[in-house]
Amino acid sequence: DQQVKQNSPSLSVQEGRISILNCDYTNSMFDYFLWYKKYPAEGPTFLISISSIKDKNEDGRFTVFLNKSAKHLSLHIVPSQPGDSAVYFCAATNDYKLSFGAGTTVTVRA
Amino acid sequence: NAGVMQNPRHLVRRRGQEARLRCSPMKGHSHVYWYRQLPEEGLKFMVYLQKENIIDESGMPKERFSAEFPKEGPSILRIQQVVRGDSAAYFCASSPLGASYEQYFGPGTRLTVT
Numbered sequence: 001d002q003q004v005k006q007n008s009p010s011l012s013v014q015e016g017r018i019s020i021l022n023c024d025y026t027n028s029m030f031d032y033f034l035w036y037k038k039y040p041a042e043g044p045t046f047l048i049s050i051s052s053i054k055d056k057n058e059d060g061r062f063t064v065f066l067n068k069s070a071k072h073l074s075l076h077i078v079p080s081q082p083g084d085s086a087v088y089f090c091a092a093t094n095d096y097k098l099s100f101g102a103g104t105t106v107t108v109r110a
Numbered sequence: 111n112a113g114v115m116q117n118p119r120h121l122v123r124r125r126g127q128e129a130r131l132r133c134s135p136m137k138g139h140s141h142v143y144w145y146r147q148l149p150e151e152g153l154k155f156m157v158y159l160q161k162e163n164i165i166d167e168s169g170m171p172k173e174r175f176s177a178e179f180p181k182e183g184p185s186i187l188r189i190q191q192v193v194r195g196d197s198a199a200y201f202c203a204s205s206p207l208g209a210s211y212e213q214y215f216g217p218g219t220r221l222t223v224t
Contacts, residue, residue, distance in 0.1 A: 004152070032211050043114070043201055043215035044153070089152055096143065096210035097169070100152030 003027045004092050006101035014109050019077040021104050023090030026071065030092040030099075035064060035075045038087045038103070047088075048075070080108045112137065114204050114216035115184075122222045129189040129196070131219045135204030142185040143213060144170075144177060147199040159185060192223045 005024045013019045021035075031052040036044035050057040050064045050073070057064050063076045077084055085108045090101040115134040123129050135142050141160055145153040155169040159179035170177065174192075179185040189196055199220050203213035 006152075034211070036215075041119075041217070043116075043203075043217045046212075046214065049211070091152075093211060096141070096158055096205075096213075097155040097166070098143075098145075098153070098213060100145075100154070102150065102152045 002102075003030075003099045004090055004101040006090055006104050008104050009102070010105045010107070012107045012109060013080050015082060016079045019075075019080045019084065019106055019108070021075040021077075021088050021090070021106070023073050023075075023101055024071060025073075025092050025099075027092070027094075027099070028071070029094045031094045032092070033064070033066060033073050034091045034093075034098070035062075036089045036091060036100075037084075038089060044089055077106075080106075082108050082110065084108050114202055114214055116200075116202050116216035116219050118219060119217060120220050120222070122224060123192050124224055125193055126191050129192050129221055131187040131189075131200050131202075131221070132184040133187070133202030133204075133216060134184040135202075136214055139204035139206050139214075141205045141207070141210060142179050143203045143205070144185075144187050145201045145203065145215075147201065147218075149198075153201060156187075189221075192221075194223050197221055197223045 034049040035047040038044045048062045066073045087103045091098040144156040147153045157177045158166040174190045199218045201218045202216045
């Protein structure tokens, strides 16, 4: 049963523009949300996280927004850079088990 | 400051053979987690271990799969009598004590069953 969904398998964005990645979840018990970035043949790398008591968290070019009533979160990357081309996974948890979405492949065009 | 280490990076096994995947957590981390990623899917939780203890193995198939994290040495994920459906990328993560949300992932082992 897929508790975390990323409905866009891919996203193409021009360098310098904003990338917006979306994620929906169904389990209202989740209280911590994370975004990971993954390059081919490597493991996921932690990017940014947010607790359910907040609705926004910012770290440099990355901002995560959480809308609990809609059970939706999004990751904004601005400005997008060529090195941002990767697969991005949304994950959620309320203990130690991370539930992952299927990922969104981001391609940043020059 | 080495990160999470996994070996081998690639493993090819014939149907019916055994696969052993190893994971060394980050220095100072005492919690290890194994996840499996099937093609076109996200990572799925398999098992959570602390030194000499299996805390939660609810995501691991009941048959043929086992995991351990001994007092000395790496954590081992063992798959006996592999089948084609076991072909996947297996990722190990570790976290420090008291911070199970902060999971740092290794590079993964890609298992191919022929």
